Amino acid sequence: MEVSTKPILTEDLDVKPSQGKTSVLKALRNNKVAYGSFWFLVVIHAVVFLGPLFWTTDPDTLQDAGSLASWSLQHPFGTDDLSRDVFARMLHGGRVTLIVGLAAMLFSLLIGTVVGACAGFFGKVVESILMRITEAMMAIPTFFFILVALTVLGTSPAMVILVIALAGWMEIARVVYGETLKWKEYEFVEAANASGATPFRILTKYIIPQIVPSIIVSGTLTIAAAILTESAISYLGLGIQAPTATWGNMLQNSQQYIWTAPVLGVLPGVAITIVVLAYNFLGDGLRDALDPKFVKK
Amino acid sequence: MNQELKNSPIEPSEPLLKIENLKKYFPIKGGGYFKGNKKVVKAVDGVSFEIYRGETLGLVGESGCGKSTLGRNILRLQEPTEGRVFFKENDILAYRSHEMRKLRRQMQIIYQDPFSSLNPRFTVGEIIGEMFDIHGVAKGAEKEKKVKEMIELVGLDPSRYHSYPHEFSGGQRQRVGIARALALNPEFVVADEPVSALDVSVQSQVINLLMKLKEELGLTMLFIAHGLNVVRHISDRVGVMYLGRIVELSETDNIFDYPAHPYTAALLSTVPEADPRLKKERIVLKGEVPSPANPPSGCHFRTRCPLATERCANERPELAEVRDNHFAACHYPLEKGQTLKEAITSLEQSRQPVTQ
Numbered sequence: 010m011e012v013s014t015k016p017i018l019t020e021d022l023d024v025k026p027s028q029g030k031t032s033v034l035k036a037l038r039n040n041k042v043a044y045g046s047f048w049f050l051v052v053i054h055a056v057v058f059l060g061p062l063f064w065t066t067d068p069d070t071l072q073d074a075g076s077l078a079s080w081s082l083q084h085p086f087g088t089d090d091l092s093r094d095v096f097a098r099m100l101h102g103g104r105v106t107l108i109v110g111l112a113a114m115l116f117s118l119l120i121g122t123v124v125g126a127c128a129g130f131f132g133k134v135v136e137s138i139l140m141r142i143t144e145a146m147m148a149i150p151t152f153f154f155i156l157v158a159l160t161v162l163g164t165s166p167a168m169v170i171l172v173i174a175l176a177g178w179m180e181i182a183r184v185v186y187g188e189t190l191k192w193k194e195y196e197f198v199e200a201a202n203a204s205g206a207t208p209f210r211i212l213t214k215y216i217i218p219q220i221v222p223s224i225i226v227s228g229t230l231t232i233a234a235a236i237l238t239e240s241a242i243s244y245l246g247l248g249i250q251a252p253t254a255t256w257g258n259m260l261q262n263s264q265q266y267i268w269t270a271p272v273l274g275v276l277p278g279v280a281i282t283i284v285v286l287a288y289n290f291l292g293d294g295l296r297d298a299l300d301p302k303f304v305k306k
Numbered sequence: 307m308n309q310e311l312k313n314s315p316i317e318p319s320e321p322l323l324k325i326e327n328l329k330k331y332f333p334i335k336g337g338g339y340f341k342g343n344k345k346v347v348k349a350v351d352g353v354s355f356e357i358y359r360g361e362t363l364g365l366v367g368e369s370g371c372g373k374s375t376l377g378r379n380i381l382r383l384q385e386p387t388e389g390r391v392f393f394k395e396n397d398i399l400a401y402r403s404h405e406m407r408k409l410r411r412q413m414q415i416i417y418q419d420p421f422s423s424l425n426p427r428f429t430v431g432e433i434i435g436e437m438f439d440i441h442g443v444a445k446g447a448e449k450e451k452k453v454k455e456m457i458e459l460v461g462l463d464p465s466r467y468h469s470y471p472h473e474f475s476g477g478q479r480q481r482v483g484i485a486r487a488l489a490l491n492p493e494f495v496v497a498d499e500p501v502s503a504l505d506v507s508v509q510s511q512v513i514n515l516l517m518k519l520k521e522e523l524g525l526t527m528l529f530i531a532h533g534l535n536v537v538r539h540i541s542d543r544v545g546v547m548y549l550g551r552i553v554e555l556s557e558t559d560n561i562f563d564y565p566a567h568p569y570t571a572a573l574l575s576t577v578p579e580a581d582p583r584l585k586k587e588r589i590v591l592k593g594e595v596p597s598p599a600n601p602p603s604g605c606h607f608r609t610r611c612p613l614a615t616e617r618c619a620n621e622r623p624e625l626a627e628v629r630d631n632h633f634a635a636c637h638y639p640l641e642k643g644q645t646l647k648e649a650i651t652s653l654e655q656s657r658q659p660v661t662q
Contacts, residue, residue, distance in 0.1 A: 196423035200486070203383055205410035206440050218427050 036298035043294020057103035102254035116174035121181025129189025229292035321356035328389035351550035364541030420479035477508035
């Protein structure tokens with residue numbers, strides 16, 4: 010009987026820990042779309058974060074070219090309705106959007122990992138309380154929650170990040186919870202307990218490192234969702250407020266000029282779409298690359 | 307009496323470990339939230355025995371009889387449902403969790419599966435070094451030196467300090483597991499089927515290593531196994547378990563030469579003899595091991611026992627001394643030298659005369 014309660018997990022354990030990030034990239038190389046997405050994202054992030062060092066035009070200053078000017082050498086994407094340089098706004102707006110996405114993802118990961126790992130590891134009352142909270146959060150319509158929370162808490166960048174994170178940690182918690190349940194059954198975890206390790210040590214040194222691949226995958230998919238959410242709430246006017254540019258509020262701003270200056274809407278729209286798509290492709294690719302049991306259809 | 311004790315191969319001077327009426331019941335899932343009659347699996351059902359300082363107590367039984375559960379409960383890796391465990395006369399089940407963690411350096415466990423019992427993301431040095439870190443015994447270069455000594459002690463090359471478990475074979479991994487368990491020089495070790503997962507050729511190497519280390523380090527060991535010959539080789543005393551209870555307990559030779567419990571006798575008859583000319587009577591037990599969720603009344607073995615009577619169904623036999631230092635839980639224990647076959651015949655004869 011004690012034999013059957015222990016899962017037979019031997020083949021799983023032949024993880025080669027010496028394989029670092031390089032081998033993950035190598036595994037990713039077989040999946041062309043995901044590999045392409047990875048490099049595309051590297052380029053986008055480099056352009057958005059380093060670009061303003063070279064393109065020094067201020068995104069909030071009114072330009073001499075006038076409003077809704079067409080493209081020129083001085084203003085490659087023209088100017089917007091208030092005669093600000095669209096290229097500079099795309100760069101700075103991208104910065105804000107991507108930082109909000111990354112920060113919200115990190116915060117979601119933190120909450121999700123702590124909740125999931127504690128629920129899975131401690132079980133009993135802790136598990137009941139934490140997982141019921143998680144399920145309750147999942148039952149609340151995300152968008153409704155975000156709109157109400159932002160209306161109450163205000164729309165400063167920190168609040169936007171916090172609220173997006175609070176709306177997006179549940180999936181991660183469930184993934185980490187499931188993985189923790191699986192890993193805590195391994196004998197090496199019991200052996201750590203038999204050695205006198207504290208629960209904190211067992212969680213941080215024995216269980217969570219095994220879950221890191223799953224966390225990376227969830228994190229990648231969470232960034233995509235966070236960027237999309239930030240754009241959506243900006244579009245509704247509850248996101249980060251003007252004059253600070255984000256891709257979302259640039260999109261909102263462009264509505265009334267959709268026939269006169271379509272480029273104002275197309276640029277941020279396309280940017281959001283391809284970045285979110287690329288993150289999704291990368292996430293899917295990573296899941297395949299990190300999970301050998303995942304059979305491609 | 308004293309004289310006699312001193313001459314016996316094991317010195318029952320003082321028990322290092324004393325287990326009293328230990329029970330571990332697992333609740334069975336299902337039955338719905340609101341049903342009162344919760345069923346349980348009685349994995350360990352009232353077990354009492356002592357382990358003396360310096361001895362190796364072998365524990366045998368079929369898979370599912372609760373022997374591994376017993377080992378884990380003694381170390382409090384699972385919480386017993388009932389009973390008491392005394393380690394050096396202290397009731398360790400009353401210990402708080404931080405006291406228990408401190409005590410763990412004195413009592414260790416060696417696992418059956420050399421694959422799942424080692425953290426795949428730790429090097430061998432880290433796996434063994436964890437023991438020193440957790441108990442704050444040694445750090446840095448001193449720790450590395452001590453870990454390398456341990457690696458060498460179990461017969462591995464200390465230069466493999468930075469190797470990962472997947473770079474080793476099963477037998478080598480088991481040596482790493484042994485090194486981890488013995489790193490802080492514990493007094494008591496539970497070896498939970500330490501060789502069942504290994505090739506036969508490797509088994510004997512690991513057994514010999516364990517015996518050598520036991521001698522050198524003065525270990526007290528609870529050796530759990532299902533292979534009888536392995537247990538015979540390594541144990542001073544042997545306990546036989548059946549469905550959560552100890553049915554027989556005595557010195558190794560007593561158990562193997564003169565079993566008193568019919569189950570032990572049947573179990574022993576399955577051991578293949580090296581000499582083909584020695585013909586042995588093989589006793590095949592009828593039926594299967596009953597479910598521990600619904601064990602038979604009285605003696606758990608009675609449904610398969612050729613000697614069972616009505617008394618066995620009504621009365622639970624307690625572990626009692628049937629001969630000198632030989633304990634069995636049976637209403638009709640075999641006499642010294644009596645085979646099960648003979649016991650069956652004599653039982654039938656004793657029934658016959660009434661009708662004739």
